[in-house]
Amino acid sequence: MNAKSLFSKELINFDETFTYGKVLGSGSFAVVKLAQKKNDPSDTKYAMKIIDKKIIKGREKLILREISILHKLDHKNIIKLYDVFETSKNIVIQTEYAEGGELFERIIELGYYSENMARKTIHELLDAIDYLHSLNIIHRDLKPENLLLVDHKSDIRIKVADFGLANFDKNMLLQTSCGTLSYAAPEILKNENYGKPVDLWATGVICYILLSGYPPFGGESDYELYESAINAKYAYFSPEWDNISDYAKNFIDRLLTIDPYKRMTVKEALNHPWISVEINDDFNKKIFVADNIKKNFTAKQKFKATVEAIKAAGRMTLFSPTNTDKPNPLTLLDSNEPVKIVNENQSNTNEKSNIL
The missing domain is CATH 3.30.200.20 (Phosphorylase Kinase; domain 1)
Structure with a gap:
């Protein structure tokens, strides 16, 4: 061939x-x-x-x-x-090839994580985002499945993968609804212009999951999840969050901020005390999040049964409270594959198939 x-x-x-x-x-x-x-x-x-x-x-x-x-x-x-x-x-x-596989799989193997391990992992993610944003590149689909470990020896050294939805932007001009619902910022869900801050929102969601084993936003349906996310309705539940530092909670709060202009930038996140502070022994205590992760993110579904793809541009009108005819979005889309609809620079359907 x-x-x-x-x-x-x-x-x-x-x-x-x-x-x-x-x-x-x-x-x-x-x-x-x-x-x-x-x-x-x-x-x-x-x-x-x-x-x-x-x-x-x-x-x-x-x-x-x-x-x-x-x-x-x-x-x-x-x-x-x-x-x-x-x-x-x-x-x-x-x-x-990132030999270490998916981060979640490693946590399940370990059976635990720690606040310090989560902190270091998020620091590596922020370093990657800082580099991308310096080039005016937005990933737009940051989630645990796209965080791969460098090798089998490391529990925290990650590689960001899957740039299928990445795009260029520096002035908050993107509009296409794309990505995965539980990691999408409110401005994407509400079909508003968006830009670099969406990657910081996703980082906040990932950080919350690493410290608890479950996502910050939920509900019995996609509509309830959508409402929870756009209103930033989340909490730090006991017992998982009882021993997590106030630094970590403040870090998450400043990322899961509805207004993208008030959300921390990647530079601010890198300088946040949770990332830059001298750690104490409490940061190294084992957090037994593996069972929660197995419950919510494994069996090859990785939460896809209830948290699915963001709908194509305009599809979110199905979730509008004024829409009295709200079909279940999962009946409209393949429930096993996040739908990635991207309209920016959409190609002409008559374009030649030979792209090289």
Whole structure:
């Protein structure tokens, strides 16, 4: 199978160059497989995102945007892009392989976490966000599933992955509803203009989960979850939060702030006392969050049964209190796959499928 490199323009025989291993993940239009180069003495492993060209026909510009963003990035806490190949049937994105797997899986293996471990993990995430925002790049889909551990030895060193929804913006001009409902900022949910602050809101949600094992916002339906999020209705419940520091709670409060202009920026978050303070022994006490995480985020559903994708732009009108005919959104969408609808720079459906 011949393939052309986007970067070097070199033509290679893909089957003679790479060998595939286990499936690392899959979605509606792509599968990610472990891969290695044949006859490579280093035995370096890669994650290969294999995209079906037929399925993405008409949306090629979205794939190109993901590639162009990844190609710009070089940071210790962000998955590195090595190359992109095109075959007759697929686009193959070759990236760094984070051997440690998903952060949540490691916490479940450990059976616990600690406030200090959570603090260090969030610090690494903030470093990545700071780098992205310095380039006017917004991730837009930060969530625990997209936080991968560098290797099997580390419990806190992370790599941010999945830039399929990332975009450029510096003036709060984005409008498309996209991402995953339980991590989405109120301005996204309300179809308002948004920008960099959405990544800080998601960081607040992730931090809350790391310290408790469950999400800050919930409800019996997507509508209740939506109402909870847009009004920032959350609390620090006993017993999980009894021994968590006031520093941590204040840090979360300043991220889960409804007004994006009053929400902490990434620079402010990095300078917050919870991140910069000298730790004490209480920070290293074990927090037994694994059972809560298993209850809420595993079984390959990772909370997707009740917390699903944000609907396409305008779909949130289904949740409006003035709408008396509110069908269950989960009957309208695939409940096993977050819907990622992106209208910015939408490609023409007549565009050629050969994108390289």
